Structure formats: structure tokens, C-alpha cells
Amino acid sequence: MFFYGTLCHAPLRAAILGRDLPVRPAALADHAVRVAKGEEFPMLVAAPGGSAQGVLAEGLTESDRARLAFYEGGFAFVTREVVVEAGGPVPAAVFWPEEGLWRDGGPWDFAAWLHRWGDTVTEAAGDFMALYGHADPAAVLARYPQMLVRGGARVRARQAKPTLQRRTAMPGDVQVAAFRQPYAHFFSVEEHDISWRRFNGEMTEPVTRATFISADAVVVLPYDPIRDRVLVVEQFRMGPFARGDAQPWLLEPVAGRIDGGETPESCALRETEEEAGLTLRGLVAGPSCYASPGAKTEYLYTFVGLADLPDGTGGIGGLAIETEDIRGHVMPFEQLIALIDSGEVDLAPLIVLAYWLDRQRPRLRAEAAAEALRAAE
Known part of the structure; x- marks a missing residue:
């Protein structure tokens, strides 16, 4: 088979096939590799005089071909027979987009894709292939955006964290005997039959644990250090409603998956523009944390967003296509603290970020005042 795009990435091939697959350089004459318009994956197009660069994989088994067909079939790609140049003409199969489905979106840049998407797509491929033999490829593709979200979360979760006080996890400390996914849509639920190492060195008996899979998210509290004001947003929330809360409209920071x-960082800037109509001058990273680790995967990256919040800032925002109806409130910082004290603000991420900002305010206000003085000179 001739691979010309994302399958040139060896770790992705291994995630799909479950094994390493030797390849060698190859090219397909009179063709070009282009990005599918509005997507992040490539496709082949006819290009007289051009040359599509890629790799040739030989010695594929029937199982290999079936797994590749499942993965590529999810993106509506079918196989065609071609002849590639690999030290001589070699007949090969190639994945080709179904006629009329994807449009040419411009040149494909493998290096740029690898930098932004390589690790995330490789992680998502594991979730995709977990459904091999259990689901139709087209149905799996419908969940692919959520798989990419989770893939990115896994990549970030691998980053090293301090273990000065807590246990340093070692290979074999957690063992999974069985895995099930009884529900998968925008969110998903997973069940593991799992055991882990006790503090006395022994392993626990296998137990079944369910986990609610949600995305990593950002939390942003816009703050004007000159005026000492913050902006919070108000919107209807299903969690309080389903709990039976008499007041399901909450005061919150800007947030999004x-x-x-x-x-x-890019998510924080985007969400602030979408929900509050604000273009931030900068971001100050706050504490990152799990929201409810006993049952949820959600991990929060918190930021204070430096902004100008003059009178009249706020109003109605949100994306109509996501049925968002969001009202912004600009207030003095001390009013936010008073709302926390009264219980009207009862959202943990906003409370945490407000108290964290309270510690940073003297520094941020001094820096803003010095910057304003320099600009006036």
C-alpha cells in the first residue's frame, strides 16, 4: 500500500495496526497531496506533472488491510490500484477519497500537521480502533471530534508533575482486567475492572469503577487591573437543574472545552471572545486542577485574562449554534468576593480563581500602573 499523508507517521500506523510496519520512500506521479477543505487530513488529487511523495508498505496481512480499511473507511476513503515509483515501478493500493465528498483545501503540510496534530491523532486512533469489529466506521467518525478532544487531553496528561509528597506511579501499579464503554455521545461513560497497588505494596482485589469522560477545559476570569474590575458570565446550567436546584442560572467565569x-492558551482566548466579546491583552496562568477526580476525567486550566473593562462592557453573548445565551456582568473585584461570601457565587472554579487572583492583585495592579506610566511618557 502507498501512504501519502497522516499514515506516513509511524506511531499512527502502529496505533491502527497494533504493530510496527516497515516502509520505504515512494512517489505517485501525476498526483499531489492536498488538504481536505475544512478538515485537517490530506487527500490525493490528480495533478499532471506533479509527484505525490509518501511511503510504500509491503508484506501487509489480511488483518492489516482490514484494520486500515476500517480506519480510513471512517473518513469515507476507498482503495484504488496505482503504480508508484519506489526504485522502480511497483503496483500498490492507495486510499482515495469518495467522489465528491471532500474538496481541495490547498497544499498539505505534513510537518505542520505533525507538530499540531501528530500526538493527538495518534492517541485518538487508539479510541477509534477500540471499536474495530464493534461499530460501523461511519458511526465511529461521528464521534471523532470527541476522540480528538480526549486525545489532546491524554497528551497533556502525560506531562510530568511533581511527586515530592505523593506516590510516584510505577509500571504495574495499576492493572486493568476488562474495559467497557456502555455510553458514548458528546460525553461518554467507561467501566474498568481494575486493581491498584496499596500503600503496603499489595494489590487490591479487582473492582469495577465507572468514569464519566469529559474534556479538558479552560476557565478564564477577565480582570482589569487598572479599574480593579472583573467580568463574570451568567447562564442556565443543566447540572443544577437536574439536581433540583431552584436557581439553575449560575454566575461563572468564561469557560469551555x-x-x-x-x-x-488558544482555547482561553477563543472562549473569551465567543462568550464575552472580549479580546484579552494577556493571560496569567492560575492553578490547574481536577474538578471531581473520584468519577470524572475533567481537568481545568485556569487563567486570569488581562482586559480593559470600561463602563458598558458586558451584555449578551455566546454562540447561537450551540444554544448559548450568556449575559456578562462587570463588577468591582470586591463585589465578586462579597457574592462568594453570600453564597450567590457557588461555582468552585470561580471561587478558586477569585481567591487566587486576590493574592496576585497587588502585583498585577502595580505592573499595569507602571505600564500605563511608561505609555504616557
């Missing part, structure tokens, strides 16, 4: 291929 981190999409696949997106950094927490």
Missing part, C-alpha cells in the same frame, strides 16, 4: 489540536 479544549478542542483537539488546540492549546489551553
Whole structure:
């Protein structure tokens, strides 16, 4: 088979096939590799005089071909027979987009894709292939955006964290005997039959634990250090409603999930623009944390967003296509603290970020005042 795009990435091939697969350089004459318009994956197009660069994989088994067909079939790609140049003409199969489905979106840049998407797509491929033999590829593709979100979360979760006080996890400390996914849609639920190492060195008996899979998210509290004001947003929330809360409209920071291929910082800027109509001057990273680790995967990246909040800032925002109806409130910082004290603000991320900002205010206000003085000179 001739691979010309994402399958040139060896770790992705291994995630799909479950094994390493030797390849060698190859090219397909009179063709070009282009990105599918509005997507992040490539496709082949006819290009007289051009040359599509890629790799040739030989010695594939029937199982290999079936696994590749499942993965590529999810993106509506079918196989065609071609002849590639690999030290001589070699007949090969190639994945080709179904006619009329994807449009040419411009040149494909493998290096740029690898930098932004390589690790995330490789992680998502594991979730995709976990459904091999259990689901139709087209149905799996419908969940692919959520798989990319989770793939990005896994990549970030691998980053090293301090273990000065707590146990340093070692290979074999957690063992999974069985895995099930009884529900998968925008969110998903997973069940593990799992055991882990006790503090006395022994392993626990296998137990069944369910986990609610949600995205990593950002939390942003816009703050004007000159005026000492913050902006919080108000919106209807299903969690309080389903709990039976008499007041399901909450005061919150700006927040949103981190999409696949997106950094927490770029997500913070995007969400602030969408929910509050604000273009931030900068971000100050606050504490990152799990929201409810006993049952949820959600991990929060918190930021104070430096902004100008003059009178009249706020109003109605949100994306109509996501049925968002969001009202912004600008207030003095001390009013936010008073709302926390009264219980009207009862959202943990906003409370944590407000108290963290309280510690940073003297520094941020001094820096803003010095910057304003320099600008006036």
C-alpha cells in the first residue's frame, strides 16, 4: 500500500495496526497531496506533472488491510490500484477519497500537521480502533471530534508533575482486567475492572469503577487591573437543574472545552471572545486542577485574562449554534468576593480563581500602573 499523508507517521500506523510496519520512500506521479477543505487530513488529487511523495508498505496481512480499511473507511476513503515509483515501478493500493465528498483545501503540510496534530491523532486512533469489529466506521467518525478532544487531553496528561509528597506511579501499579464503554455521545461513560497497588505494596482485589469522560477545559476570569474590575458570565446550567436546584442560572467565569489540536492558551482566548466579546491583552496562568477526580476525567486550566473593562462592557453573548445565551456582568473585584461570601457565587472554579487572583492583585495592579506610566511618557 502507498501512504501519502497522516499514515506516513509511524506511531499512527502502529496505533491502527497494533504493530510496527516497515516502509520505504515512494512517489505517485501525476498526483499531489492536498488538504481536505475544512478538515485537517490530506487527500490525493490528480495533478499532471506533479509527484505525490509518501511511503510504500509491503508484506501487509489480511488483518492489516482490514484494520486500515476500517480506519480510513471512517473518513469515507476507498482503495484504488496505482503504480508508484519506489526504485522502480511497483503496483500498490492507495486510499482515495469518495467522489465528491471532500474538496481541495490547498497544499498539505505534513510537518505542520505533525507538530499540531501528530500526538493527538495518534492517541485518538487508539479510541477509534477500540471499536474495530464493534461499530460501523461511519458511526465511529461521528464521534471523532470527541476522540480528538480526549486525545489532546491524554497528551497533556502525560506531562510530568511533581511527586515530592505523593506516590510516584510505577509500571504495574495499576492493572486493568476488562474495559467497557456502555455510553458514548458528546460525553461518554467507561467501566474498568481494575486493581491498584496499596500503600503496603499489595494489590487490591479487582473492582469495577465507572468514569464519566469529559474534556479538558479552560476557565478564564477577565480582570482589569487598572479599574480593579472583573467580568463574570451568567447562564442556565443543566447540572443544577437536574439536581433540583431552584436557581439553575449560575454566575461563572468564561469557560469551555479544549478542542483537539488546540492549546489551553488558544482555547482561553477563543472562549473569551465567543462568550464575552472580549479580546484579552494577556493571560496569567492560575492553578490547574481536577474538578471531581473520584468519577470524572475533567481537568481545568485556569487563567486570569488581562482586559480593559470600561463602563458598558458586558451584555449578551455566546454562540447561537450551540444554544448559548450568556449575559456578562462587570463588577468591582470586591463585589465578586462579597457574592462568594453570600453564597450567590457557588461555582468552585470561580471561587478558586477569585481567591487566587486576590493574592496576585497587588502585583498585577502595580505592573499595569507602571505600564500605563511608561505609555504616557
